[in-house]
Amino acid sequence: MGVTSNRSTGSTGDSLVLQQIPHELAVAVDPAETEAHDRKWTPLKIAIWAGISLLGGLSWVMLAVVRGETVNAIWFVFAAICTYLIGYRFYSNYIEKHLLKPDDRRATPAEYKADGKDFAATDRRVLFGHHFAAIAGAGPLVGPVLAAQMGYLPGTIWIIVGVVLAGAVQDYLVLYFSMRRGGRSLGQMARDELGVVGGTAALIATLVIMIIIVAILALVVVNALAESPWGVFSVGMTIPIALFMGCYLRFFRPGKITEISIIGFVLLIAAIIGGGMIADTEWGSTFFLLDKVTIAWGIIIYGFIAAILPVWLLLAPRDYLSTFMKIGTIGMLAVAIIIIRPEISAPAVSEFASSGTGPVVSGTLFPFLFVTIACGALSGFHALIASGTTPKLIEKERQTRFIGYGGMLMESFVAIMALVAALSIDRGLYFAMNSSPALTGGTIEGAVAFVNGLGMTGVNITPDLLAETAKNVGEESIVSRTGGAPTLAVGLAHIMQQLIGGTSMMSFWYHFAIMFEALFILTAVDAGTRVARFMLQDSLGNFFPKFKNTGWRPGAWAATAIMVAAWGAVLLMGVTDPLGGINTLFPLFGIANQLLAAIALAVCMAIVAKRGLFKYLWVVALPLSFAAVVTIAASFMKIFSTVPAVGYFAQNRAFSGALEAGETSFGTATSVLAMEAVVRNTMVQGVLSIVFVTLAIIVIFTAIQATWKAYRTKANSSSEDPAVQSQIFAPAGLIVTPPEKKLQAEWDALPADKKYTRTGH
Amino acid sequence: MSGGVVGAVKRGARGVAWYLKAMLGEDAYEKYAAHHAARASDPSCAAHEVMTEREFWRDQTDRQDKNPQGRCC
Known part of the structure; x- marks a missing residue:
């Protein structure tokens, strides 16, 4: 049974360095046996997959073809899950078989570099959770909410189809390639595969993208907490709670993470409840x-x-809380949506998809839908995670499919739930919350006049609804609460109160949701600043060697200050933007994220080409060309469009023209100062767009060059680490297959002292 | 019959507790200690010093200080 460990001929053509191991058991199921199991279609298996296909097909018909007056949310859930299952079972299997060809006889870095700390083989189900918690943040929750203005169908199709063909493919490939290279980072792989020019461009792009992403995430939090005493108090309380947890773990009971996380969670809930009480008092409010x-x-x-405090004091405890809240809230929302099954009355495709005049984010469906929803469908940032911690913890090569591809499917499902939550609230309310204060004036009357004036069929919002919703969620006002987080919070509160507590609990659920998002955005801000600081110090170190020493305090502080100043400037620009903020900056966030995806996919394409697998190059080329077309088109529109709402420079010209003409107010800017701010902001945004698109084009170009060269020379080279014989066995996926079960039983029967063999030092 | 159910519930609860602990990383020291125990018999590895539990947890967060990892958006 299985492949005995002293037979080699690795399927990738590498000859394995073999050593006799002290037992006769196989470390991998014989690939032929796995293949046979895969191909054996028992009647039960046929019935299950026929059922999944039929249910998925029916759900898509209900969403895309039937489109009644209202659509039930359950069809979104079924369409997503069935498509994911089919994509996972067939497409990721195809990628595994033809493109990646993992070989479980090879040891992973977690085995051959094992140190019990950074490199440690981790149970695949646990690692799946770790990886998911690391990739899923505020992105999949915010993007779909903003894209809901185009109707429910475009976003749903992009999230579900995009993840199967693009997002999950990227995550899987990067994770696998990094694992085969001892856990090397994306930046290092870019340098290896694309040379100095491509590698440097990729590095600079990553740094700039990191700054933009941190700034815009911070903007989401600012918008959620502004004018909200309750939110400010309860989110503010997370800092002392985290400090307490950090000290508890450092000095009192080291390692008791579950215990302190539960204590922290209880304190968090108390902070939410306390926030409500304090917001009710005169001084508190x-x-x-x-x-x-x-x-x-x-x-x-x-x-x-x-970012300059030690990790143990603030970041680590925040991470525990954030993981706890993330898994809990997402699970709770999934259960609630399935039980409540809200009816959705938004149109399938709204008028804004083609007119491009939507107030939430401007621009037409192509390309702006695809940059508004980045996380959930295709997120370049994941490439940094998939080439960071996760590849160092993988137990067996074939588990990369479950963790990389499967983990991203989970994130996509989070995005679908966010979309459903945003769509389940009244459409008029949605627009009143998401139109910038420049359009609504920030007042109920202004919002009612603006939203009803949009001329959308079936939308007729009343001042009472706005006032009552604000009262129910415990806020002064909910008009122009842009950024996506408050809308999602209202949606979540709306769904959860039907399950637990009724209207009186709505304010709790609303602030619970705000807390949940603010928690991991603040963690991302902290961690992002740290990573950016290290990248900057590394680059500065080339000119001033002293900066290379990351333990050198003045250098660390200076580099941190530079990075904070960079994202802080963008944040302040968004906060004070007379045009609104989120609507002008969010496209930049999406473009940045997708450009990073294009960079990651370009690196993957070069790797695949160098392995000589041209027949299957399309698996990478397809998402790469889509990401490239979308981001380059969106960037060009942002740079060259003559429509002021879309083009940064068009806006810039319009405002500077008005200033020259001596006007004192123009568009939504009511003073000369505001007009000057617009001129400044649009210039910065426009220049950033140019920087992004130039860097991305350089990286993609060098990748095409590397691919072409590999094709011409019929290359069959690889930058992988040399193969090492594995000495452990573990199943590949969530469900253990019969051949794996059989082999596992043999391993379980081994005496304990023989199970672990000493590899790595 | 009811014994079977109780047993299944117990097993389920143990599974949930195991998963939660592993997810939060509470088993990190156990894994580290096991890793060292497995190598203890090898004289070529004997030079390694094994950290105590307290030292290990300090070292873990201090290593994160030196090698920060991004969180996703």
């Missing part, structure tokens, strides 16, 4: 009522301090 600029400064100062 004035003391914690902060405007956007104050909160933005607060986050900038917080970001700097958090």
Whole structure:
């Protein structure tokens, strides 16, 4: 049974370095046996897959063809899950078989570099959770909410089809290639595969993208907490809670993570409840009522301090809380959506998809839908995670499919749930919350006039609904609460209150959702600043060697300050933007994220080409060309469009023209100062767009060059680490197959002292 | 019959507790200690010093200070 360990001929053509191991058991199921099991279609298996296909097909028909007055949310859930299952079972299997060809006889870095710390073989189900918690943040929750203005169908199709053909493929490939290279980072792989020019461009792009992403995530938090005493108090309380947890773990009971996480969670809930009480008091409602600029400064100062404090004090405990909240809330939302099954009355495709005049984010469906929803369908940022911690923890090569491809499918499902939650609230309410204050004036009357004036069929919002919703969620006002987080929170509160607590619990659920998003955005801000600081120090070190030493305090502080200043400037620009903020900056976030995806896929394409697998190059080329076309088209529109709402420079010209003409107000800017701010902001945004698109084109071009060269020379080279014989066995997927079960039983029967063999030092 | 159910519930609860602990990384020291125990018999590895539990947890967060990892958006 299985492949005995002293037979080699690795399927990738590498000859394995073999050594006799002290037992006679196989470390991998014989590939022929796996293949036979795969191909054996028992009647039960046929019935199950026929059922999945039929249900999936029916759901898509209900969403795309039937499109009744209202659509039930359950069809979104079924369409997503069935498509994921089919994509996972067939497409990722195809990629595994033809493109990646993992070989479980080879040891993974976690085995051959094992040190019990950074490199440690981890149970595949646990690692799946780790990886999912690391990739899923605020992105999949915010993007779909903003894209809901185009109707429910475009976003749903992009999230589900995009993940199967693009997002999950990227994550799987990067994870696999990094694992085969001892856990090398994306930046290092780019340098190896694309040379100095491509590698340097990829590195600079990563750094700039990191800054933009941190800035816009911070902007989402600012928008959610501004003018909300309750939110400010409860999110603010997470800092002392985290400090307490950090000290508890450091000095009192090291390693008792579950215990302190539960204590922390209870304190968090208390902070949410307490926030409600404090917001009700006279002093509380004035003391914690902060405007956007104050909160933005607060986050900038917080970001700097958090990033120079030791990890154990703030970041590590925040991570535990955030993991706890993430898994819990997402699970809770899934259960609630399945039980409540809200009816969705949004149109399948709204008028804004083609007109491009939507107030939430401007631009037409192509390309702006595909950059508004980045995380959930295709997220370049994942390439940094998939080439970071995860590849160092993988137990067996074939598990990369479950963790890389499967983990991304889970994130996509989160995005679908966010979309459903945003769609389940009243459409008029949605637009009142997501149109910038420049359009609504920030008042109920202004919002009603603006939303009803949009001329959408079936939308007729009343002042009462806006006032009542605000009262129910415990906020002063919910008009122009842009950024996606508050809308999602209202949607989640709306769904959860039907399950638990009724209207009186809505304010709790709303602030629970805000807390949940703010928690991991603040963690991302802290961690992102740290990573960016290290990248900057590394680059500065080439000119001033002293900076290379990351333990050198003045250098660390200076580099942190530079990075915080960079994202802080973008954040303040968004907060004070007379045009609205989120609507002008969010496309930049999506473009940045997709450009990173294009860079990651370009690196993958070069690797595949160098392995000589041209027949299957399309698996990478397809998502790469799509990401490239979308981001380059979106960037070009942002740079060259003559429509001021779309083009940064068109906006810039319009405003500077008005200033020259001596006008004192123009468009949504009501003063000369505001007009000057628009001129400045659009210039910065436009220049950033140019930087992004130039860097991405360089990287893609060098990747095509590398691919072409490999094709011409019929290359069959590889930059992988040399193969090492594996000495452990573990199943590949979530469900253990019969051949794996049989082999596992043999391993289980081994005496304990023989199970672990000493590899790695 | 009811004994079977109780047993299944117990097993399920143990499974959930195991998963939660592993997810939060509480088993990190156990894994580290096991890794060293497995190599203890090998004289070529004897030079390695094994950290105590307290030292290990300190070292773990301090290593994160030196090698930060991004969180996703």
